[in-house]
Amino acid sequence: xxxxxxxxxxxxxxxxxxxxxxxxxLSVGAGEIVALVGESGCGKTTLARTLLGLxxxxxxxxxxxxxxxxxxxxxxxxxxxxVQLILQDPMGSLNPRQTVYEAVAEGPRIHGLPxxxxxxxxxxxxxxxxxxxxxxxxxxxxLSGGQRQRVVIAGALALNxxxxxxxxxxxxxxxxxxxEILALLLRLRxxxxxxxxxxxxxxxxxxxxxDRVAVMYLGRIVESGPVEQILxxxxxxxxxxxxSVLPESPDRIVLTGEPPDPTRxxxxxxFHPRCQLLASGKAAAAGIDTACHxxxxxxxxSAADPQTACHLxxxxx
Amino acid sequence: MSITWTRRQRALRRFWADFRTHxxxxxxxxxxxxxxVLALAAPLFIDEGVTNVVRGTGEKLAPPSLDDPLGTxxxxxxxxxxxxxxxxxxxxxxxxxxLLSMVIGTVLGIAAGHFRGWIGAVIxxxxxxxxxxxxxxxxxxxxxxLGGSTAxxxxxxxxxxxxxxxxxxxxxxxxxxxxxYIERSTALGAGHWHITxxxxxxxxxxxxxxxxxxxxxxxxxxxxxxAFLGVSANKxxxxxxxxGSYDWGAATSxxxxxxxLPGLCIVIVVLAFTLCGRALETVLNPRLRGATR
Amino acid sequence: xxxxxxxxxxxxxxxxxxxxxxxxxVSLSLEAGEAVGVVGESGSGxxxxxxxxxxxLPRDARISGRILLDGEDVLAMxxxxxxxxxxxxxxxxxxxxxxxxxxxxxxxxxxxxxxxIHKLASPDQARRRVAELLDQVGLPxxxxxxxxxxLSGGQRQRVMIAMALxxxxxxxVADEPTTALDVMVQAQVLTLIRxxxxxxxxxxxxxxxxxxxxxxxxxxxxxxxxGRVVETGPADGTFTHPxxxxxxxxxxxxxDLSSRLAPKGLGGDPPDPLQLPSGCAFHPRCPVALDTCSxxxxxxxxxxxxxxxACVLAxxxx
Numbered sequence: 001x002x003x004x005x006x007x008x009x010x011x012x013x014x015x016x017x018x019x020x021x022x023x024x025x026l027s028v029g030a031g032e033i034v035a036l037v038g039e040s041g042c043g044k045t046t047l048a049r050t051l052l053g054l055x056x057x058x059x060x061x062x063x064x065x066x067x068x069x070x071x072x073x074x075x076x077x078x079x080x081x082x083v084q085l086i087l088q089d090p091m092g093s094l095n096p097r098q099t100v101y102e103a104v105a106e107g108p109r110i111h112g113l114p115x116x117x118x119x120x121x122x123x124x125x126x127x128x129x130x131x132x133x134x135x136x137x138x139x140x141x142x143l144s145g146g147q148r149q150r151v152v153i154a155g156a157l158a159l160n161x162x163x164x165x166x167x168x169x170x171x172x173x174x175x176x177x178x179x180e181i182l183a184l185l186l187r188l189r190x191x192x193x194x195x196x197x198x199x200x201x202x203x204x205x206x207x208x209x210x211d212r213v214a215v216m217y218l219g220r221i222v223e224s225g226p227v228e229q230i231l232x233x234x235x236x237x238x239x240x241x242x243x244s245v246l247p248e249s250p251d252r253i254v255l256t257g258e259p260p261d262p263t264r265x266x267x268x269x270x271f272h273p274r275c276q277l278l279a280s281g282k283a284a285a286a287g288i289d290t291a292c293h294x295x296x297x298x299x300x301x302s303a304a305d306p307q308t309a310c311h312l313x314x315x316x317x
Numbered sequence: 318m319s320i321t322w323t324r325r326q327r328a329l330r331r332f333w334a335d336f337r338t339h340x341x342x343x344x345x346x347x348x349x350x351x352x353x354v355l356a357l358a359a360p361l362f363i364d365e366g367v368t369n370v371v372r373g374t375g376e377k378l379a380p381p382s383l384d385d386p387l388g389t390x391x392x393x394x395x396x397x398x399x400x401x402x403x404x405x406x407x408x409x410x411x412x413x414x415x416l417l418s419m420v421i422g423t424v425l426g427i428a429a430g431h432f433r434g435w436i437g438a439v440i441x442x443x444x445x446x447x448x449x450x451x452x453x454x455x456x457x458x459x460x461x462x463l464g465g466s467t468a469x470x471x472x473x474x475x476x477x478x479x480x481x482x483x484x485x486x487x488x489x490x491x492x493x494x495x496x497x498y499i500e501r502s503t504a505l506g507a508g509h510w511h512i513t514x515x516x517x518x519x520x521x522x523x524x525x526x527x528x529x530x531x532x533x534x535x536x537x538x539x540x541x542x543x544a545f546l547g548v549s550a551n552k553x554x555x556x557x558x559x560x561g562s563y564d565w566g567a568a569t570s571x572x573x574x575x576x577x578l579p580g581l582c583i584v585i586v587v588l589a590f591t592l593c594g595r596a597l598e599t600v601l602n603p604r605l606r607g608a609t610r
Numbered sequence: 611x612x613x614x615x616x617x618x619x620x621x622x623x624x625x626x627x628x629x630x631x632x633x634x635x636v637s638l639s640l641e642a643g644e645a646v647g648v649v650g651e652s653g654s655g656x657x658x659x660x661x662x663x664x665x666x667l668p669r670d671a672r673i674s675g676r677i678l679l680d681g682e683d684v685l686a687m688x689x690x691x692x693x694x695x696x697x698x699x700x701x702x703x704x705x706x707x708x709x710x711x712x713x714x715x716x717x718x719x720x721x722x723x724x725x726x727i728h729k730l731a732s733p734d735q736a737r738r739r740v741a742e743l744l745d746q747v748g749l750p751x752x753x754x755x756x757x758x759x760x761l762s763g764g765q766r767q768r769v770m771i772a773m774a775l776x777x778x779x780x781x782x783v784a785d786e787p788t789t790a791l792d793v794m795v796q797a798q799v800l801t802l803i804r805x806x807x808x809x810x811x812x813x814x815x816x817x818x819x820x821x822x823x824x825x826x827x828x829x830x831x832x833x834x835x836x837g838r839v840v841e842t843g844p845a846d847g848t849f850t851h852p853x854x855x856x857x858x859x860x861x862x863x864x865x866d867l868s869s870r871l872a873p874k875g876l877g878g879d880p881p882d883p884l885q886l887p888s889g890c891a892f893h894p895r896c897p898v899a900l901d902t903c904s905x906x907x908x909x910x911x912x913x914x915x916x917x918x919x920a921c922v923l924a925x926x927x928x
Contacts, residue, residue: 040792052504073508080506081506083504084504085500085505087501092497093501095516095520097520099324102324106507106515110505110511137324144880146879147879175819175820175857175860176856176857177879179873179874180873180875182873183872183875186871201792207862207869208869209871227870232864232865242794245794246822247822247825247826248822248863254794254798
């Protein structure tokens with residue numbers, strides 16, 4: 001359905017080039033929910049923005065329904081009817097001067113759809129705001145956080161899209177509301193067959209709603225595959241560390257150091273300066289420590305089966 | 318459409334309720350309404366003849382009396398009627414010049430803020446260039462070249478006073494465009510026109526309204542200054558009256574009414590615009606009012 | 611005697627449109643060396659409560675009840691006494707503290723500031739103490755010469771913790787200390803806090819919206835809803851109150867098949883403090899509410915070992 005092929009996005013800034021996305025293959029199938037997990041600065045938001053056509057790739061391409069995404073005006077506009085964005089902060093994603101009705105009607109107005117009022121009412125009730133008429137004239141500041149996010153979702157649904165791209169859709173919501181919004185995303189998938197790419201730092205969210213998960217580190221996907229497999233039996237040391245710092249987990253692997261810098265990507269395996277397996281000598285025992293330092297890893301394909309970009313697993317298999 | 322209409326009505330009512338709490342603003346508004354109504358209604362009672370030197374019937378430079386409540390000028394014309402008729406020119410030039418300056422400033426400001434990259438950079442350099450031009454001198458030169466007419470004065474004031482508006486609007490545009498709802502709108506498929514007219518413009522409009530009000534005041538002052546310096550629309554305005562009083566030595570001959578009263582009118586109207594503008598600013602600027610609203 | 615004791619503490623904000631009861635009759639105690647977590651959602655009054663402890667609330671807030679810190683009533687203290695207490699006995703680490711540092715001062719000077727203000731150390735001693743504190747929070751000593759913008763978010767949060775430790779307080783109040791941080795950095799900061807309370811005999815009152823973080827770090831938990839504590843109990847037990855249960859279920863345990871593709875949440879929205887529901891404030895969202903819940907307000911009652919809950923069903927088999 002939606003596919004990234006060898007996608008790379010670079011930003012030029014202060015003399016150095018930041019490779020925010022540095023070679024990514026990723027696909028979202030019809031009716032599939034994929035979670036893209038990583039820490040801030042790993043490039044997950046840039047990847048999502050590029051998939052939406054908000055950022056131009058430096059190399060590689062975005063493919064939708066088998067054809068490459070064009071950045072020309074009309075084609076891009078048509079594409080944006082199909083693929084919708086949901087942002088983290090629902091307060092910020094709504095214009096404070098617009099009513100709920102206008103916010104939801106914005107998409108249909110841009111694309112000149114008929115029966116605006118009916119479309120808006122239907123989108124609102126699909127997003128769980130019922131009866132919709134009660135919300136038409138309210139302003140964002142009069143709503144609770146959960147209701148605001150539902151308005152944003154309704155705004156996306158009004159265009160009858162095929163794919164939702166949600167960037168941390170529940171990160172700024174209260175815990176008790178979080179589950180309801182996630183349940184809404186799941187229900188939309190089941191009822192409308194919507195595909196979704198959910199960008200998040202929250203592995204619990206992936207467990208809650210995603211079919212597949214891709215773990216991103218410093219511009220690359222380091223591990224991907226079905227949620228059950230990746231989250232219960234992670235192969236990549238970074239995924240293992242991320243899972244280990246969750247409160248319930250027994251042994252913590254707290255990585256030292258700060259989130260890495262995309263302007264200075266390490267040689268070899270990009271994770272090696274923080275890798276606990278390399279630090280503990282496990283990599284040396286397997287005789288791959290020089291490879292970790294100097295040999296770059298192949299880019300993972302967009303296939304659905306589990307894959308890991310780690311020299312150690314390459315040796316094992 | 319009815320939904321939009323209801324919303325606008327509500328917003329307007331709330332705006333008025335807010336504005337009413339600013340007493341100074343209400344006083345300013347009242348003065349303005351009186352001034353504008355008087356100016357508009359003037360032709361019902363008097364005509365341009367009151368400015369005709371030949372038809373000056375009173376004594377020259379006579380002090381206020383029952384016949385001429387505000388005294389007369391050097392040609393025996395009634396200062397009261399001159400001020401009344403002159404208010405038309407002063408206010409017209411003030412409003413038109415402010416409007417022109419606002420339109421140029423808004424279009425260029427939004428364009429500079431919206432199209433970052435070289436378009437924005439070029440617009441900003443032009444703006445900076447205009448900003449450092451001594452505007453009064455430029456206006457004088459422009460008016461002298463183009464010849465004296467109302468349109469000339471309006472253009473001279475308008476094209477020299479827009480840069481500060483453009484800068485203000487650009488800053489506000491940048492602030493609005495950094496908000497996530499712009500990104501959401503783009504992702505919905507919105508183009509430049511939609512984003513600038515549906516999101517940016519409504520968000521800068523309140524600021525614009527407040528600053529237009531202040532701009533009218535400054536345009537009236539500039540018009541008076543230009544007239545005083547000898548460049549005028551060749552019609553009676555408060556500025557040309559001041560010029561006349563100066564030319565005829567009103568100050569030295571003790572004709573205080575001739576010099577003081579037009580000046581006082583300028584001060585009062587300008588003050589009223591300023592009061593109104595400040596109140597508008599407080600009511601409409603989201604940063605100055607509580608976050609809860 | 612408890613280190614900190616709250617007795618029927620209420621905080622009301624005066625607004626133009628009326629009074630907003632942010633905290634409504636909270637009683638809570640904290641023993642020396644104990645770590646207590648207060649969990650709640652936005653608007654539950656948890657941050658207001660934290661600020662009230664050291665009288666850091668704005669002027670339009672009215673506090674009633676008693677707050678005893680080491681037996682001394684905070685609400686009755688003079689301003690001078692209060693200032694001394696704020697650093698030396700209890701200090702606070704704020705939410706989003708990365709922005710709480712002054713950008714134009716070196717961090718060493720900022721850490722030393724309370725020591726010098728309270729004349730607890732000479733400039734020389736202060737410098738040594740700063741190095742010691744930086745070491746304690748896992749930053750190299752030369753960082754004292756850095757400016758805040760040269761540090762990452764996690765490092766700045768470490769600096770804030772070092773500042774809180776500067777005067778060797780007995781109690782640290784931490785309000786969402788890790789909220790804006792990345793998971794891995796959050797884990798680093800939590801490990802640091804855990805080590806501090808284990809080794810230095812410091813008591814911790816930690817406020818958070820994240821139940822799992824608190825359950826992991828604290829001995830005891832208090833759950834707040836609509837300005838009230840609705841449940842208190844040991845951090846490792848199971849919850850009784852339906853709201854606490856919903857909170858606990860909101861963040862799934864990975865590997866737990868019952869939550870796979872089944873996110874759990876509560877219907878409805880957090881209540882508006884200006885229009886609190888009658889009876890038990892939670893009843894409109896409660897999955898097990900009885901008819902009486904909409905009329906009868908429930909106080910905390912025993913609900914198992916060292917556990918209290920404000921629910922009619924508490925104490926019975928739910």
